[in-house]
Amino acid sequence: xxxxxxxxxxxxxxxxxxxxPENLKHDWDTALLRRDVGxxxxxxxxxxxxxxxxxxxxxxxxxxxxxxxxxxxPPQAPIEDLAPDSGPARDFARKLFDRIASSAVAEExxxxxxxxxxxxxxxxxxxxxxxxxxxITWAITRLFIHDVAAYFYEPGIxxxxxxxxxxxxxxxxxxxxxxxxxxxxxxSYQVLHRLGDRTVIPVWLTLGSPLGIAExxxxxxxxxxxxxxxxxxxxxxxxxxxxxxxxxxANDFTPGDRIGDRYIKNPYRLDLTxxxxxxxxxxxxxxxxxxxxxxxxP
Numbered sequence: 495x496x497x498x499x500x501x502x503x504x505x506x507x508x509x510x511x512x513x514x515p516e517n518l519k520h521d522w523d524t525a526l527l528r529r530d531v532g533x534x535x536x537x538x539x540x541x542x543x544x545x546x547x548x549x550x551x552x553x554x555x556x557x558x559x560x561x562x563x564x565x566x567x568p569p570q571a572p573i574e575d576l577a578p579d580s581g582p583a584r585d586f587a588r589k590l591f592d593r594i595a596s597s598a599v600a601e602e603x604x605x606x607x608x609x610x611x612x613x614x615x616x617x618x619x620x621x622x623x624x625x626x627x628x629x630i631t632w633a634i635t636r637l638f639i640h641d642v643a644a645y646f647y648e649p650g651i652x653x654x655x656x657x658x659x660x661x662x663x664x665x666x667x668x669x670x671x672x673x674x675x676x677x678x679x680x681x682s683y684q685v686l687h688r689l690g691d692r693t694v695i696p697v698w699l700t701l702g703s704p705l706g707i708a709e710x711x712x713x714x715x716x717x718x719x720x721x722x723x724x725x726x727x728x729x730x731x732x733x734x735x736x737x738x739x740x741x742x743x744a745n746d747f748t749p750g751d752r753i754g755d756r757y758i759k760n761p762y763r764l765d766l767t768x769x770x771x772x773x774x775x776x777x778x779x780x781x782x783x784x785x786x787x788x789x790x791x792p
Contacts, residue, residue, distance in 0.1 A: 499527055502666050503535040506659050507774060508676020509641040512541035525778035538659035543651065544644055576640040583647035587639050590709045594635055597739045630770035631736050638737050641677055646713045659685045669694040675774040676737055679703035683714055686721030696725045697790035701777035703729060706740030718747045727753040728786045732760040734771035758782050
């Protein structure tokens with residue numbers, strides 16, 4: 495961004511283990527704004543509700559197929575075991591996995607040279623089974639199913655997590671820009687509807703959002719609509735991101751003309767240790783995302 499940031503920002507992260515809150519805020523500031531903006535930005539941090547803090551080394555390892563993604567969950571556990579131990583939760587986990595696995599994925603942004611370097615020149619078009627066997631996509635999918643199932647079905651978890659974001663938004667009080675990643679977009683959607691027009695969000699940036707997935711939509715505020723306090727909703731997705739497998743939100747949420755859907759290439763999409771196409775820092779570093787924020791920075 496060329497102009498200095500003047501409007502307060504609120505961040506909320508998504509799935510998986512995270513760095514300590516102060517480090518995460520610095521990383522997001524630096525990726526999105528190219529500098530730490532101090533008290534001008536605040537973080538709604540909730541990762542500690544689902545799992546303990548991890549070191550940077552453990553965070554990288556968590557994307558490997560040999561890592562457990564949650565307490566007591568072995569890497570090759572059945573998909574249903576990623577959910578809380580109840581029939582509806584396990585059914586949800588299976589349906590969500592089947593939805594991801596059955597969605598055709600076109601890797602349109604993958605340059606031929608990158609595909610050749612990976613030893614997979616066929617990646618111009620990939621069927622879901624091949625796509626899901628890629629280690630990073632498998633790891634992201636399992637992380638997502640574990641965390642979203644806990645959010646929707648683990649008693650008390652949703653309220654605890656929502657309260658973190660609500661407290662930050664209420665504390666800011668003034669109009670602010672909201673930047674949400676991954677499951678954080680679902681949390682934001684729920685909280686913004688609860689707060690109504692008490693919170694003014696001139697622009698809401700969603701990155702790698704699962705809000706387009708039918709199984710997720712079945713569990714959130716309906717009818718599907720832009721939250722009352724939101725002026726403009728800018729949604730960004732990488733075509734290879736399994737969490738954002740249906741990235742066109744304007745045809746699901748009303749009024750659609752207040753939502754701008756854009757596909758981008760996450761610069762970390764081929765980095766298996768940085769989060770791949772779902773990496774928050776990759777989305778935040780993208781120039782198209784920077785331009786959207788700059789355009790809405792009073």
